Amino acid sequence: MAMAKQLKATGEEAWKNNVEKxxxxxxxxxxxxxxxxxxxxxxxxxxxxKQLDKMGYNIGVRLIxxxxxxxxxxxxxxFHTTAEVISKVGFRVFLNIAPSVSGWSxxxxxxxxxxxxxxxxxxxxxxxxxxxxxxxxSNVLCGVIRGALEMMQMQTxxxxxxxxxxxxxxxxxRVKLVRVLDExxxxxxx
Amino acid sequence: MIHSIFIINRSGGLIxxxxxxxxxxxxxxxxxxxxxxxxHGIHVLASRISPATxxxxxxxxxxxxxxxxxxxxxxxxxxxTGIKFIAATDLLETKLTDILAKVYVLYSDYALKNx
Numbered sequence: 001m002a003m004a005k006q007l008k009a010t011g012e013e014a015w016k017n018n019v020e021k022x023x024x025x026x027x028x029x030x031x032x033x034x035x036x037x038x039x040x041x042x043x044x045x046x047x048x049x050k051q052l053d054k055m056g057y058n059i060g061v062r063l064i065x066x067x068x069x070x071x072x073x074x075x076x077x078x079f080h081t082t083a084e085v086i087s088k089v090g091f092r093v094f095l096n097i098a099p100s101v102s103g104w105s106x107x108x109x110x111x112x113x114x115x116x117x118x119x120x121x122x123x124x125x126x127x128x129x130x131x132x133x134x135x136x137x138s139n140v141l142c143g144v145i146r147g148a149l150e151m152m153q154m155q156t157x158x159x160x161x162x163x164x165x166x167x168x169x170x171x172x173x174r175v176k177l178v179r180v181l182d183e184x185x186x187x188x189x190x
Numbered sequence: 191m192i193h194s195i196f197i198i199n200r201s202g203g204l205i206x207x208x209x210x211x212x213x214x215x216x217x218x219x220x221x222x223x224x225x226x227x228x229x230h231g232i233h234v235l236a237s238r239i240s241p242a243t244x245x246x247x248x249x250x251x252x253x254x255x256x257x258x259x260x261x262x263x264x265x266x267x268x269x270x271t272g273i274k275f276i277a278a279t280d281l282l283e284t285k286l287t288d289i290l291a292k293v294y295v296l297y298s299d300y301a302l303k304n305x
Binding site for chain 2: 064069073
């Protein structure tokens, strides 16, 4: 657990010193209006979910370089370390929250991130139709995690399991490692 | 005294290069692309054939860090995502890792966030 403490310290130090901060409310409201616009454009909540995930993916592939540059973290030895880094450093640096890692599967290929309070959800209420049709409001976070891990040679599936806006008590994101990529040239990059 | 900088992405393509002194040969853009591709290739080779792996196989070798010649030195810093920052300097510079790491921070701040 010394490593976890060290990661936590890295995350907090990076948050304090190395990161430019924006007003939280501005950020939250901007995200909210983004989701509203997507809902208006697509009118189908599962399409909105996919679009949020895609946007998150594009953000994730760039975000990973940002966080590696700032914190100087080395490549993780195993998936447990990866989970710790995501929760203690990644979320801390970018959203200043500390989700907890739990729900490890037997083969250590899946885990859950439990977010007690998701800042994106502040000031937000979902209309009943959105809840019914399965809108995951913070789905962009799933895309970010997926994009970032793919740049670290891990192909993953990331999805929301529980969301406070849908009436659950905490938000839960499930991350599953599909396979470890082996130095492949990224598709569409030639 | 840094002569030039190259930035190579994870598939070996050159994304940036700049000359900072007039002493070094001026490369045409084609030559620079070839150089980047060649360097990427030898970098991968070096990390694969490394005879030393640290007590297990989860940590791969870091790849080429410096190349010395009679008149100048090439430094390379590879990020965990596969981006390589290369600087050609004179022999007085022994270790540019810190500077190249700083370049990495600036790169992620400005290049990646620019829409």
